[in-house]
Amino acid sequence: MKNQLIVKILNNIADILELQEVPFKPIAYRRAAQSIESLSEDIADVYERGELEEISGVGRNIAEKIAEIIETGKLKYYERLKREIKIDVEGLNNIPNLGPKKIKALYNILRVKNVEDLEKALREQKVRRLPGFGEKTELLLLQGIEALQKRPSRFLYLHAIPIVEMVKKNLARYDFVKRVEVAGSYRRGKETVGDLDFLVVSSQPAMVMDVFTKMKDVTEVLAKGGTKSSIRLSNGMQVDLRVVQENEFGSALLYFIGSKEHNIELRKIALKKGLTLSEYGLFSLKTKKKIAGKSQEEVYQKLGLRFIEPELRENKGEIYAARQGKLPTLVTAKDIKGVFHNHTTWSDGHNSHLEMAQKAEELGFKFMSFNDHFGHVGITNQLTEKRLGKYLQEIEKVQKKVGIRVFNGVEIDILKDGSLPLSASKLSKLDVVIASVHVALTMKEKEMTKRVCHALNKYPINILGHPFDRILQEREAIALNLDKVFETAQKHNIFLEANSSPKRMDLPGESIKAGLEAGCKFALSTDAHHLSHLPYYFLGVNMARRGWLEQKHLLNCWSLGKIEKALQK
Numbered sequence: 198m199k200n201q202l203i204v205k206i207l208n209n210i211a212d213i214l215e216l217q218e219v220p221f222k223p224i225a226y227r228r229a230a231q232s233i234e235s236l237s238e239d240i241a242d243v244y245e246r247g248e249l250e251e252i253s254g255v256g257r258n259i260a261e262k263i264a265e266i267i268e269t270g271k272l273k274y275y276e277r278l279k280r281e282i283k284i285d286v287e288g289l290n291n292i293p294n295l296g297p298k299k300i301k302a303l304y305n306i307l308r309v310k311n312v313e314d315l316e317k318a319l320r321e322q323k324v325r326r327l328p329g330f331g332e333k334t335e336l337l338l339l340q341g342i343e344a345l346q347k348r349p350s351r352f353l354y355l356h357a358i359p360i361v362e363m364v365k366k367n368l369a370r371y372d373f374v375k376r377v378e379v380a381g382s383y384r385r386g387k388e389t390v391g392d393l394d395f396l397v398v399s400s401q402p403a404m405v406m407d408v409f410t411k412m413k414d415v416t417e418v419l420a421k422g423g424t425k426s427s428i429r430l431s432n433g434m435q436v437d438l439r440v441v442q443e444n445e446f447g448s449a450l451l452y453f454i455g456s457k458e459h460n461i462e463l464r465k466i467a468l469k470k471g472l473t474l475s476e477y478g479l480f481s482l483k484t485k486k487k488i489a490g491k492s493q494e495e496v497y498q499k500l501g502l503r504f505i506e507p508e509l510r511e512n513k514g515e516i517y518a519a520r521q522g523k524l525p526t527l528v529t530a531k532d533i534k535g536v537f538h539n540h541t542t543w544s545d546g547h548n549s550h551l552e553m554a555q556k557a558e559e560l561g562f563k564f565m566s567f568n569d570h571f572g573h574v575g576i577t578n579q580l581t582e583k584r585l586g587k588y589l590q591e592i593e594k595v596q597k598k599v600g601i602r603v604f605n606g607v608e609i610d611i612l613k614d615g616s617l618p619l620s621a622s623k624l625s626k627l628d629v630v631i632a633s634v635h636v637a638l639t640m641k642e643k644e645m646t647k648r649v650c651h652a653l654n655k656y657p658i659n660i661l662g663h664p665f666d667r668i669l670q671e672r673e674a675i676a677l678n679l680d681k682v683f684e685t686a687q688k689h690n691i692f693l694e695a696n697s698s699p700k701r702m703d704l705p706g707e708s709i710k711a712g713l714e715a716g717c718k719f720a721l722s723t724d725a726h727h728l729s730h731l732p733y734y735f736l737g738v739n740m741a742r743r744g745w746l747e748q749k750h751l752l753n754c755w756s757l758g759k760i761e762k763a764l765q766k
């Protein structure tokens with residue numbers, strides 16, 4: 198959907214033209230932008246119908262420009278203006294409370310060309326002296342720049358949860374709100390979300406718009422129209438909301454859950470059947486009659502497909518599987534009988550073995566495994582051969598005090614040369630051996646792959662821990678040839694980890710799917726360092742579902758007897 202992009206470009210053009218003191222034109226561009234802002238449908242659809250010029254304020258000239266943006270995602274005229282003006286209007290316009298008049302004054306008097314210049318001028322307290330600015334504006338602009346710099350481009354799934362709950366709660370308490378559902382990447386269980394997308398059924402859209410844009414935590418209203426609005430919250434998260442009719446709720450959900458790639462495929466299938474699919478419903482091309490739209494199930498059915506779970510909707514083979522009746526029966530949180538990879542005060546965790554095990558029992562698990570760090574100097578309080586005996590005794594004691602099976606084990610470092618700091622014979626006596634890369638992360642792909650595969654080939658390992666070793670928003674994944682790693686793990690019956698730690702989410706769903714296709718099996722872990730981390734195992738379930746996993750592929754779903762057998766080394 199390019200409406201927002203087009204609005205932004207048209208407004209930026211207006212600003213540039215105003216800075217260049219071109220008469221009248223800025224007003225025309227702004228008027229067009231305003232109409233598009235309040236458009237209740239995708240402008241691409243208007244364009245396809247050849248009706249751009251029917252939008253109020255859009256004449257031949259602007260219509261051509263809009264068409265160019267829809268077709269190419271860019272506008273040559275705009276690019277040229279940007280080059281001419283030498284002022285980064287786009288960047289400056291992102292700062293709240295800064296409009297074209299102020300940008301002009303800043304340039305004319307202080308030669309401010311971009312956000313960097315502005316920040317410098319603000320810090321040197323030069324801005325307050327400009328006519329129409331003052332100390333208060335200076336502070337506001339500085340705060341705006343700081344907020345922009347802090348704003349992450351994507352959010353951890355875990356951090357999106359309270360926002361989703363907050364929006365739902367704020368809306369659901371009104372009688373005129375019949376239904377609220379979250380869609381988008383969040384609904385597909387993606388590891389991170391760009392923004393949140395909500396759908397609401399209501400016969401009073403204007404009231405919904407008011408309530409939504411006036412929620413307590415809203416710092417900026419990005420757009421407010423008759424049936425859709427976008428806001429920004431204090432943490433920088435953008436939330437889009439759209440009101441639809443009950444009889445189009447299914448097709449609207451389908452559209453806004455996405456992914457875009459999945460939607461495009463569905464539209465193609467519709468066309469082949471002489472139908473057309475949009476967020477408003479599934480229609481006959483010939484008679485224009487509506488065929489489905491109330492529920493997602495109905496739309497899929499009319500397209501000749503089984504219902505596809507949102508986590509699978511990435512156009513990665515799910516549509517073919519749905520047509521063949523071969524969709525996987527995805528694992529659910531209820532199927533998880535226990536979790537691997539938990540840390541305690543014996544290494545860098547915050548709780549004792551007993552506290553962790555009791556919490557696991559309280560959560561309804563049937564087993565858990567302890568895998569405190571063993572290895573390399575550098576990890577806080579790591580286990581050593583000398584401490585290992587006492588550590589194992591402690592776990593044995595805890596086993597007698599709780600009603601769940603407690604597996605012992607370690608998370609051992611894969612050293613630079615692919616060796617592990619404990620012998621194979623000693624490792625084979627432990628219940629669960631997880632091997633992970635924690636140090637020397639910058640190796641080239643070939644070397645790193647050799648290192649990991651060497652460990653998998655030579656040692657009795659049960660689980661390859663967090664294979665990417667990435668920290669979301671902080672550290673990129675290590676360079677690995679996944680095909681080779683998957684092949685080696687599969688050969689030795691080594692499980693690949695689905696690590697549920699919110700900042701790891703490792704392997705992510707799409708790589709789990711690749712591993713599955715290579716014949717690998719998986720183990721879900723919490724990587725908990727505190728008992729409050731244990732409930733986050735559901736994040737791993739999201740990943741497993743996005744990776745097409747069924748119970749038979751995920752060790753955590755098996756019976757204890759089968760798990761013990763699978764862990765034998």
Ligand code: DGT
Nearest residue numbers: 198381382390391392452453454455456457460461
């Ligand atoms: P995000 O927010 O980056 O994590 O990812 P999404 O998938 O939530 O993407 P978003 O918020 O831009 O749009 C929400 C859904 O709306 C998306 O999953 C599918 C639908 N959608 C958005 N733009 C288009 C489009 O241009 N064409 C089609 N067919 N669907 C779109």
Ligand code: CA
Nearest residue numbers: 381382392393
């Ligand atoms: Ca989204």
Ligand code: CA
Nearest residue numbers: 392393394437
């Ligand atoms: Ca969105």
Ligand code: ZN
Nearest residue numbers: 608633662663
């Ligand atoms: Zn680790």
